[in-house]
Amino acid sequence: MGKHKIKMMMREVVSRSLWHTGLWRLVDRLTPRRFTILAGHCVVDPAVNADLPSDMKITGERLEMLLRVLGRRFRFVTVGEGWRSMRAEDDERSLVALSMDDGYRDNHTALLPLLERTGARATVFLESRPLTHRRVNWSHKYFWMLQAGGLQPTDLATRLGDRMGGDLGERCQAAVAQPEGAAYRLKRILKYDVDALARDAAIHAEFLEAGGSESDLCNRIYVDLEEAQTMRDAGIELGGHTVRHEVLSTLSPTEQVREVADGRSATVELLGDEVGVSFAYPFGRRWDFDEHTVAAVRAAGFESAVTTHAGTNLRGADPMRLARWMLDETTPIHHLVAEACGGFWLFRKLGLELAE
Numbered sequence: 001m002g003k004h005k006i007k008m009m010m011r012e013v014v015s016r017s018l019w020h021t022g023l024w025r026l027v028d029r030l031t032p033r034r035f036t037i038l039a040g041h042c043v044v045d046p047a048v049n050a051d052l053p054s055d056m057k058i059t060g061e062r063l064e065m066l067l068r069v070l071g072r073r074f075r076f077v078t079v080g081e082g083w084r085s086m087r088a089e090d091d092e093r094s095l096v097a098l099s100m101d102d103g104y105r106d107n108h109t110a111l112l113p114l115l116e117r118t119g120a121r122a123t124v125f126l127e128s129r130p131l132t133h134r135r136v137n138w139s140h141k142y143f144w145m146l147q148a149g150g151l152q153p154t155d156l157a158t159r160l161g162d163r164m165g166g167d168l169g170e171r172c173q174a175a176v177a178q179p180e181g182a183a184y185r186l187k188r189i190l191k192y193d194v195d196a197l198a199r200d201a202a203i204h205a206e207f208l209e210a211g212g213s214e215s216d217l218c219n220r221i222y223v224d225l226e227e228a229q230t231m232r233d234a235g236i237e238l239g240g241h242t243v244r245h246e247v248l249s250t251l252s253p254t255e256q257v258r259e260v261a262d263g264r265s266a267t268v269e270l271l272g273d274e275v276g277v278s279f280a281y282p283f284g285r286r287w288d289f290d291e292h293t294v295a296a297v298r299a300a301g302f303e304s305a306v307t308t309h310a311g312t313n314l315r316g317a318d319p320m321r322l323a324r325w326m327l328d329e330t331t332p333i334h335h336l337v338a339e340a341c342g343g344f345w346l347f348r349k350l351g352l353e354l355a356e
């Protein structure tokens with residue numbers, strides 16, 4: 001049996017025993033104060049997010065159940081409040097925040113009523129360009145072509161490869177040779193391995209040819225200014241998530257500063273200073289940002305920044321690299337509880353990472 005398999009088995013044994021025996025409440029009392037941040041994108045609302053992949057969605061019922069369980073034990077905060085409270089040591093209790101990335105319209109139609117029902121708090125990280133110019137990033141045109149546009153990954157690979165030229169045609173074809181996972185592999189090439197401008201131009205041309213309308217798509221999936229204001233006024237924290245949602249580590253330091261700082265100033269201008277406290281790195285994996293990004297985030301004036309690496313955050317955590325738990329419909333409650341109560345942290349201290 002491989003090492004990874006053993007670790008996954010241990011994760012199940014540890015988290016299920018903590019959860020099912022109720023031992024997690026004791027562990028919560030015995031371990032240091034924690035700030036656990038949940039992360040997702042969309043609450044299922046077919047009118048908004050039918051085109052988006054399932055790992056970006058969670059149903060309202062499921063999310064509500066998770067929040068109710070955690071809310072009985074921990075104090076709900078926004079990301080900005082949570083980090084300030086950890087720094088100030090102003091409470092004994094451990095904290096939980098819910099965060100949603102990008103600024104999808106279901107955060108207004110479905111998340112907002114759910115927060116009102118449960119008393120939970122949330123932070124929504126907004127890309128600024130959909131808000132200011134009603135433009136969407138390339139990935140949404142890509143998803144749209146495969147769903148509403150009815151294109152097959154193989155067709156799309158041929159068309160995009162032809163437009164982008166060089167050896168990209170062959171690489172795109174190789175990515176879609178096996179039907180299983182083809183759309184995901186093609187997207188990965190488009191995300192990391194191609195020139196962003198050439199990719200955006202190629203995707204936009206194909207999107208128009210397939211009958212897409214960027215403003216219609218943006219109006220359907222992203223919140224507009226009025227919706228963002230309503231969310232803010234209802235107590236949702238809004239945070240920064242750059243202008244165009246690029247992989248920041250693939251940009252020059254100057255372009256990174258522009259993406260981070262311009263995104264912040266555009267949203268602060270529209271929605272107020274409280275929008276400039278918390279930041280989420282687009283995609284959020286270690287290789288998606290670098291030390292130039294961290295410097296740019298700090299220089300722009302953000303107090304904290306979140307990644308998409310699993311974990312919980314203790315008082316000594318790096319505020320520019322806060323860990324989060326990614327949520328989708330398949331996220332088990334016992335994993336969340338094992339992290340939020342400090343159970344996984346105990347194993348981490350022993351040198352065993354059970355979270356990922």
Ligand SMILES: [Zn+2]
Pocket residue numbers: 101102241245281282283
């Ligand atoms: Zn994002």
